Amino acid sequence: MAAIVGYGAYVPRxxxxxxxxxxxxxxxxxxxxxxxNVFEKSVPGIDEDTATISVEAARRAVKAAxxxxxxxxxxxxxxxxxxxAVKPTATIVxxxxxxxxxxxxxxxxxxxxxxxxxxxxxxxLVESKMIKYGMAIxxxxxxxxxxxxxxxxxxxxxxxxxxxKEGIAEINETVSFTTDTxxxxxxxxxxxxxxGERFTGEPAYFRHVGTAAKMLMERVGSRPSDYDxxxxxxxxxxxxxxxxxxxxxxxxxxxxxxxxxIIGNTYSGSAMLGLAAVLDIAKxxxxxxxxxxxxxxxSDAFDITVTDAIESYPRQxxxxxxxxxxxxxxxxxxxxxxxxx
Amino acid sequence: MGVARYWRExxxxxxxxxxxxxxxxxxxxxxRTICPKCRRKSIGKMQDYKLSGKGTVExxxxxYTPPPEFEGKAPYAIALIKMEEGCYLTGQIVDCKLDxxxxxxKVEACFRRIxxxxxxxxxxxxxxxxxxxx
Amino acid sequence: MREVAVIGxxxxxxxxxxxxxxxxxxxxxxxxxxxxxxxxxxxxxAMYIGGMSTGRFIGQEHVGSLALEVAGLEDLHIPATRxxxxxxxxxVAMHQGxxxxxxxxxxxxxxxxxxKMTDVVGGEATNILxxxxxxxxxxxxxxTFPGLYALMARYHMHHHGTTQEQLAMVAVKNHHNGSLNxxxxxxxxxxxxxxxxxxxxxxxxxxxxxxxxxxxxxxxxLAPVDIARKYTDKIIKIKASVxxxxxxxxxxxxxFDSLPAAVHAAKKAYEMAGVKPSDIDVxxxxxxxxxxxxxxxxxxxxxxxxxxxxATEEGLTALDGQIPVNTSxxxxxxxxxxxxxxxAQINEIVMQLRGEADKRQVKGATIGLTHNVGGxxxxxxxxxxxxx
Numbered sequence: 085m086a087a088i089v090g091y092g093a094y095v096p097r098x099x100x101x102x103x104x105x106x107x108x109x110x111x112x113x114x115x116x117x118x119x120x121n122v123f124e125k126s127v128p129g130i131d132e133d134t135a136t137i138s139v140e141a142a143r144r145a146v147k148a149a150x151x152x153x154x155x156x157x158x159x160x161x162x163x164x165x166x167x168x169a170v171k172p173t174a175t176i177v178x179x180x181x182x183x184x185x186x187x188x189x190x191x192x193x194x195x196x197x198x199x200x201x202x203x204x205x206x207x208x209l210v211e212s213k214m215i216k217y218g219m220a221i222x223x224x225x226x227x228x229x230x231x232x233x234x235x236x237x238x239x240x241x242x243x244x245x246x247x248x249k250e251g252i253a254e255i256n257e258t259v260s261f262t263t264d265t266x267x268x269x270x271x272x273x274x275x276x277x278x279x280g281e282r283f284t285g286e287p288a289y290f291r292h293v294g295t296a297a298k299m300l301m302e303r304v305g306s307r308p309s310d311y312d313x314x315x316x317x318x319x320x321x322x323x324x325x326x327x328x329x330x331x332x333x334x335x336x337x338x339x340x341x342x343x344x345x346i347i348g349n350t351y352s353g354s355a356m357l358g359l360a361a362v363l364d365i366a367k368x369x370x371x372x373x374x375x376x377x378x379x380x381x382x383s384d385a386f387d388i389t390v391t392d393a394i395e396s397y398p399r400q401x402x403x404x405x406x407x408x409x410x411x412x413x414x415x416x417x418x419x420x421x422x423x424x425x
Numbered sequence: 426m427g428v429a430r431y432w433r434e435x436x437x438x439x440x441x442x443x444x445x446x447x448x449x450x451x452x453x454x455x456x457r458t459i460c461p462k463c464r465r466k467s468i469g470k471m472q473d474y475k476l477s478g479k480g481t482v483e484x485x486x487x488x489y490t491p492p493p494e495f496e497g498k499a500p501y502a503i504a505l506i507k508m509e510e511g512c513y514l515t516g517q518i519v520d521c522k523l524d525x526x527x528x529x530x531k532v533e534a535c536f537r538r539i540x541x542x543x544x545x546x547x548x549x550x551x552x553x554x555x556x557x558x559x
Numbered sequence: 560m561r562e563v564a565v566i567g568x569x570x571x572x573x574x575x576x577x578x579x580x581x582x583x584x585x586x587x588x589x590x591x592x593x594x595x596x597x598x599x600x601x602x603x604x605a606m607y608i609g610g611m612s613t614g615r616f617i618g619q620e621h622v623g624s625l626a627l628e629v630a631g632l633e634d635l636h637i638p639a640t641r642x643x644x645x646x647x648x649x650x651v652a653m654h655q656g657x658x659x660x661x662x663x664x665x666x667x668x669x670x671x672x673x674x675k676m677t678d679v680v681g682g683e684a685t686n687i688l689x690x691x692x693x694x695x696x697x698x699x700x701x702x703t704f705p706g707l708y709a710l711m712a713r714y715h716m717h718h719h720g721t722t723q724e725q726l727a728m729v730a731v732k733n734h735h736n737g738s739l740n741x742x743x744x745x746x747x748x749x750x751x752x753x754x755x756x757x758x759x760x761x762x763x764x765x766x767x768x769x770x771x772x773x774x775x776x777x778x779x780x781l782a783p784v785d786i787a788r789k790y791t792d793k794i795i796k797i798k799a800s801v802x803x804x805x806x807x808x809x810x811x812x813x814x815f816d817s818l819p820a821a822v823h824a825a826k827k828a829y830e831m832a833g834v835k836p837s838d839i840d841v842x843x844x845x846x847x848x849x850x851x852x853x854x855x856x857x858x859x860x861x862x863x864x865x866x867x868x869x870a871t872e873e874g875l876t877a878l879d880g881q882i883p884v885n886t887s888x889x890x891x892x893x894x895x896x897x898x899x900x901x902x903a904q905i906n907e908i909v910m911q912l913r914g915e916a917d918k919r920q921v922k923g924a925t926i927g928l929t930h931n932v933g934g935x936x937x938x939x940x941x942x943x944x945x946x947x
Contacts, residue, residue, distance in 0.1 A: 097520050129519060129520065129537075130497075130498055131498070131517075131519065131537040131538040131539070131553065132537065132538070133538060133548075135538075135548075135550060136535075136536050136537050136538060136550065139536040139550075140535065140536060143536070167538075167548055168548070176550060179435055179439055179440075180439045180440065180536055180550075182440060410522070419497070422497070424497060425497050425544075434695060455693075455695070455696040455808070455811075483714065483815065484710040484711070484713045484714040484717070484815060485710065485713060486706050486709030486710055486712075486713060486761045486762050486763070486764075487759070487761065487762040488701060488702075488703055488706050488761050489758065489759045489760055489761065489762070490685065490703065490705070490758075490760045490761065491685075491701065491703065492682060492685045492686040492689055492698070492701075492703055493682040493683065493685075493686055494686070494701075495701045496682065498701070501701060503700070503701055503702045503706050503710070503761075504710075505710045505714070505809070505810055505815065506810075513810040513811065514696065514810050515696060515697045515700055515702050515710075515808070515809070515810050516700050517700055517701055528713070528714075528717050539699065539700060539701070540699070540701075549699075551699075551700070553700075
């Protein structure tokens with residue numbers, strides 16, 4: 085199949101602690117943090133949105149992969165917080181990385197898995213020789229209504245992947261599992277999403293992620309122990325740990341890619357940022373399982389093997405980037421989210 | 426602002442594409458059509474030139490009284506920046522504490538929202554600057 | 560070229576003139592100047608009127624025609640031209656009037672300047688004033704007009720050791736002078752502490768480092784010196800009228816601690832007038848911000864580059880100093896109706912040279928200078944006047 089030629093990740097530098105948010109609403113921070121396994125989340129700067137995060141991630145990917153951006157034949161940006169309802173984010177990215185004008189581009193939306201849907205599309209276009217390189221981005225500045233449970237996790241960040249014929253990691257297989265399951269949504273024109281509370285668990289996240297992972301392993305004939313790393317979508321810090329255990333993965337396989345406890349849920353960026361953190365440390369020959377999840381609902385699963393080329397690839401150091409942070413209080417968070425405008 | 430006016434500046438605002446005079450080699454940003462040194466000799470010889478995005482703060486201010494387009498964004502930092510290529514430009518400095526900014530600080534370009542045409546209009550993106558990573 | 564004199568001056572009170580419209584301001588200043596000169600409407604050959612942004616402040620362009628109408632001179636069908644060079648619009652109108660008379664094209668010319676700034680709200684005024692900067696490459700990115708002067712201030716402080724207190728002293732001095740000027744917007748004394756404790760507009764500039772939003776108009780009547788004798792004994796000759804320009808954007812200039820256009824205009828003006836900076840008895844300079852006056856006295860050669868802050872601190876430019884600067888209160892205290900400022904400066908110098916400046920009179924002043932700047936230094940106009 086196709087390969088990952090390069091990747092780039094971006095997380096805004098601002099953080100808000102769960103206890104800061106909990107304090108505003110008179111909640112017990114400790115119980116929320118331990119219940120979600122999330123301690124702080126990233127906050128976009130006042131001038132950041134899905135387009136700027138996508139551009140930052142895309143530029144890092146192009147720079148590290150050392151490819152000519154004009155050879156990128158497709159750009160897909162997956163997000164549920166595109167700055168425009170009509171007018172693509174992908175064209176902004178294409179222009180900002182110098183990929184225009186000979187390419188196809190589109191925005192995707194499938195809750196938190198629109199970015200991996202873009203990856204699958206890029207794989208198909210590369211495989212069919214329609215394009216040389218494709219770029220798939222998953223990025224969000226996730227919305228949450230003030231006071232809603234989502235407010236503790238809805239974060240900002242994104243990752244960009246360049247897909248081509250050969251690269252730093254071979255994509256061996258990808259499968260998807262999709263049903264109509266309304267566990268989480270945002271209606272047209274509404275600023276904040278709604279959700280089915282506990283319904284988002286078993287019939288939604290666990291069923292889709294679990295089934296997609298099993299389908300993939302069945303397809304390629306692998307077992308959990310065959311993987312050095314596994315990344316599952318991270319709506320909170322607990323769900324990916326539970327699904328990993330259920331599927332038979334060990335903690336050490338998932339801990340490096342688990343970023344949610346320190347940055348929150350970056351929605352379309354979540355699994356793809358987790359993969360970036362793993363690629364930052366992966367060695368040639370290591371095998372990675374990634375399963376995304378998008379409410380509504382569906383999961384895309386990927387079986388990936390790291391190649392020798394990773395040795396000479398300038399790693400991103402996503403965890404170091406996350407360490408470069410500045411805490412903001414709730415009022416500043418609201419100002420940065422442009423809630424007062 | 427009509428969108429055409431924004432759209433035609435996209436190359437310069439997104440990617441710092443300035444002009445280089447083929448005659449004397451001087452780089453200009455914002456882009457110029459005529460090199461003030463070579464003047465008529467430079468006509469038709471001003472080539473697109475992409476700046477590295479790296480520069481040094483020569484002076485700065487913190488804006489507390491913003492114009493209407495920047496309402497709700499203050500305080501923010503505006504700097505006079507000398508680019509690696511020798512030209513100067515004006516831009517915001519973001520992603521650092523305002524009291525960290527100083528003359529001589531090394532900065533690099535990043536991609537941000539600059540302003541928007543109200544809630545219903547277009548969003549204008551472009552360069553701002555942050556502390557240089559290296 | 561013929562020698563040119565100012566034979567009449569007139570201006571409105573400066574301030575927030577809620578009752579008065581743009582056209583009333585223009586009429587009032589114009590009529591006062593015409594009466595002061597003792598000319599008849601029929602004597603007037605042409606009018607030049609400076610206005611920075613009438614189109615955005617009051618939604619009215621074509622104010623040359625409007626000025627003719629409010630003066631009641633439409634039956635004469637004389638040419639009336641609006642002149643624009645941001646905050647130097649008034650100075651440039653003076654320069655145009657000077658050229659018209661000196662060339663022999665016209666004999667009696669009315670020069671006016673006016674701005675009605677309070678018909679829009681504060682934020683809108685900030686935005687309009689920012690159009691004096693480069694809209695695409697400065698204000699687009701959030702640079703305000705005070706912001707650009709703040710960049711100059713910080714640069715000057717860093718390279719020349721100018722202090723925040725020295726900046727404040729410019730405002731303190733000009734408020735003192737303004738307290739002696741019945742037409743000034745601010746007729747109250749302030750202290751250095753008042754300036755430093757006022758809200759920050761664009762660091763390091765505080766609110767009291769900035770000139771205010773002002774309504775007002777000013778006018779001057781120009782005539783060849785030999786014709787001038789027919790109307791008045793108090794002839795104030797224009798010894799030099801020089802306009803110089805530079806880049807629109809501040810970042811494209813060759814220097815950041817100086818306005819090269821002002822340096823150029825001053826140098827040429829001294830040559831044209833045959834005088835030295837030390838010959839100047841009184842000066843009105845463009846203190847749109849306190850830093851601007853410090854840079855101006857350096858650019859004009861009153862002090863060495865970098866010494867403007869110290870000189871202000873030592874009282875060189877005070878009313879009783881070696882070169883009194885901004886005896887009117889300057890833009891800071893007298894007020895800054897942008898298009899009117901350049902002509903209002905001429906009003907003050909003419910009053911000083913005629914000995915009519917009352918409590919703020921500089922004793923024995925015979926040579927005076929005006930320094931009017933557009934934008935962050937894209938245009939500079941210097942006039943040197945002498946009582947003959």
